[in-house]
Amino acid sequence: MTDVLRRGRASLAFSFFAQGVAFALLVTRIPAVQGRFGVSDALLPVFLAAVPVLAGIGSTTTEQLVKRLRPSRLLRWSQPVVLLSLLGVGAGDRVAELAVALAAFGLAVGVLDASMNMLGVSLQRTYGRSIMLGFHAVYSLGGIVGASLAWAGAHWHLALWVSYLPVVAVLLPGVLVGSRWYVDADSAAAPDKAGGEAGGEGGGTVVFRLLLPLCLVMTFAYIGDSTVSNWSAKYLQDTLGGSEQLATVPYNVYMVTTLLGRAIGDTGVRRFGAVAVVRVGALVAALGFAVVAVAPGPWVGMLGFTLLGLGLCVLVPQTFAAAGRLFPGASDKAVARLNIFNYVGFLVGSPLVGALGDAWSYRGAMLVPMALVLVTSVCAGSFAPRPDRYGGGHERPRTADVGRGSNGL
Numbered sequence: 001m002t003d004v005l006r007r008g009r010a011s012l013a014f015s016f017f018a019q020g021v022a023f024a025l026l027v028t029r030i031p032a033v034q035g036r037f038g039v040s041d042a043l044l045p046v047f048l049a050a051v052p053v054l055a056g057i058g059s060t061t062t063e064q065l066v067k068r069l070r071p072s073r074l075l076r077w078s079q080p081v082v083l084l085s086l087l088g089v090g091a092g093d094r095v096a097e098l099a100v101a102l103a104a105f106g107l108a109v110g111v112l113d114a115s116m117n118m119l120g121v122s123l124q125r126t127y128g129r130s131i132m133l134g135f136h137a138v139y140s141l142g143g144i145v146g147a148s149l150a151w152a153g154a155h156w157h158l159a160l161w162v163s164y165l166p167v168v169a170v171l172l173p174g175v176l177v178g179s180r181w182y183v184d185a186d187s188a189a190a191p192d193k194a195g196g197e198a199g200g201e202g203g204g205t206v207v208f209r210l211l212l213p214l215c216l217v218m219t220f221a222y223i224g225d226s227t228v229s230n231w232s233a234k235y236l237q238d239t240l241g242g243s244e245q246l247a248t249v250p251y252n253v254y255m256v257t258t259l260l261g262r263a264i265g266d267t268g269v270r271r272f273g274a275v276a277v278v279r280v281g282a283l284v285a286a287l288g289f290a291v292v293a294v295a296p297g298p299w300v301g302m303l304g305f306t307l308l309g310l311g312l313c314v315l316v317p318q319t320f321a322a323a324g325r326l327f328p329g330a331s332d333k334a335v336a337r338l339n340i341f342n343y344v345g346f347l348v349g350s351p352l353v354g355a356l357g358d359a360w361s362y363r364g365a366m367l368v369p370m371a372l373v374l375v376t377s378v379c380a381g382s383f384a385p386r387p388d389r390y391g392g393g394h395e396r397p398r399t400a401d402v403g404r405g406s407n408g409l
Contacts, residue, residue, distance in 0.1 A: 005126065008183030012119050013138045015079060015178065018171045019112060020142020021149070022086050025164060026105070027229070028150040032160055033089060037098045047098070051106040052343035058110020059343070063336035065111075066118070071332060072182035075115040079175045081108035087168045090160030110343075114336040121324035121331050122185030130269035136317040137262030144255050185331075204329045206337060211326065213379040214319050215341045217278075220372040221315040222345025223352065224285060227369045228254050228308055230350040231362070235292070235301070239362045242298030250305040257309030265314045274318050274383040282377040285311025289370030293363045315376060316342070322383045 026033075034044055058078075065074060081104060088101035120135045146167075153163030229251060237247035261281075268277045288307030295301035323338045324331040349369070356365035 004181075004183060005123070007181035008119075008123060009127075009131065011178035011181040012116070012123065012183075013135055015075060015116055015175055015182075016120075016135045016139040017142040017145075018079065018175050019082070019109075019116065020139040020144075021146035021167060021171065022082055022142075023109075024143040024146025025150050025167060026086055026089065028147050029153070029160060029163070032154065033098070036093070036160060037095050039095065039098070047102060049347060051102055051109070052346045054103055054106030055110035055113065056340045056343040058107040058112075059114045059336055059339040060110075061107075062111045062114040062339075063333050066115075066332045066336065070184045071115040071118040071122075072179065072184045074111055075119065075182065076176075076179035078108045078111040078115065079179075080172055082112055083168045083172050083175070087161065087164050090162075090164040110339070113342065114339045117320045117339060118332045118335045119182055119184065121320055121335055123183055124321060125324060125328070125331070126183070126185065130266040130274070130321065132317040132321045133262045133265035133269065133314065136313075137259055137265070140255060140259040140262055140313070144252075144259065147252070147255065206327050206330050206334045208337075211323065211334060211338065213382040214323055214326070214338055217315060217376045217379050217382075218319050218338055218341040219345040219348070220369075220376055221312055221319070222342055223349035224289070224308065224312050224369045224373050225316075226346050226349030227353050227366070228305060228312075231353050231357075232305055235362055235366075236298050240295055240298045240301045242301070246298055250302060253302060254305050254309040257306050258313040261310045261313035262317065265317070268314075269318070274322065274385070275380050277314050278318050278383045279377045279380040281311045281314035282373050282380070283311070285315075285373045286370050286377075287311070289366050289373065293366040293370070312373070318383055325385055326382070 030044075030048070033039070039047060062074060085101050085105035085108060089098060089105070092098055092101060120132050124131045149163065149167060152158075153160075232250035232254065233247040236242040236250050237244060265277065284307055288304045288309075288311055291304030291307060292301050293304075295304055320335055320338065323334040327334040352368065353362075353365045356362075356368060
């Protein structure tokens with residue numbers, strides 16, 4: 001049983017890593033993609049908005065698909081589609097081909113994100129302790145690797161397909177082989193899921209009223225994240241007077257501190273509880289936005305972005321974990337529905353800050369995500385463990401789930 005869990009955890013971690021690499025390779029080369037396909041500045045936002053919209057559709061579809069298919073099977077086939085779509089973006093040369101590749105990428109990413117976090121939530125429940133932050137830490141590591149590879153491709157003026165092909169050639173076999181060891185929580189066989197777990201709110205259904213606080217946290221966390229990813233360079237250069245070279249640093253700092261925060265976050269959850277970790281994370285993130293808003297120069301602004309990485313990094317993984325605790329009899333459906341608000345936050349965040357910056361000031365615009373992140377501290381009570389059949393609200397390993405890996409073990 002221990003070997004099954006270890007293989008399942010390692011293979012899922014590699015899936016998170018591969019997705020971090022793939023997503024970073026796409027978003028950090030947007031200017032090169034625009035130049036290759038001749039996409040106008042007016043048309044580019046349409047392409048960029050279409051990806052999260054289609055991802056939301058993919059996540060919604062996943063909620064229905066898991067009624068018939070295991071999340072491991074959805075992840076096994078959606079991740080290769082994401083990687084091949086990335087290669088399609090690099091290999092095409094017409095706008096229609098770009099549209100098809102990005103459409104496939106968006107739909108597959110929605111399925112992939114939902115199923116990947118479903119498996120993470122169920123595996124954490126089987127472990128009986130916090131491990132979700134570790135998975136997202138590996139995703140952050142993949143993002144750093146992908147961004148570094150993208151920088152190298154841009155530095156050496158490599159064609160997009162030359163940058164993407166070796167990465168896909170390495171990751172694609174890896175995720176296909178690793179998918180043999182994904183570990184599902186089979187709701188049809190697990191006794192506490194088949195009959196509904198005592199103390200589980202909603203039983204086998206998801207009550208949206210109860211999920212709403214977590215949906216708000218997910219949305220606000222991604223508004224904060226998209227603010228950093230889309231506006232940190234411009235803000236440091238135009239508002240704080242940093243050089244063009246220095247303006248590339250804040251996002252890298254943010255990614256590194258996100259990785260560090262997630263790497264140690266599970267230990268914090270085990271020792272102090274999810275509520276305390278989420279509340280402290282929200283307060284640190286709000287402080288980061290405040291420092292960025294009042295920074296007199298680029299180096300103080302850099303400190304603010306560092307705090308943002310440390311604060312925001314815990315919110316998303318713990319939100320998925322909390323959804324699994326809130327609806328133990330319907331965790332897959334809860335995760336799929338919650339995952340939609342990932343894309344809502346991503347869609348709202350960047351235009352919101354841009355519109356406020358143009359109409360008011362970019363310093364003032366930074367106060368809006370600060371206020372939204374502070375709201376998450378009010379919702380922190382939703383992250384408390386729910387009493388289960390064992391009493392005390394602590395999760396325990398469930399051997400009925402452990403043996404039901406996607407490879408039939």
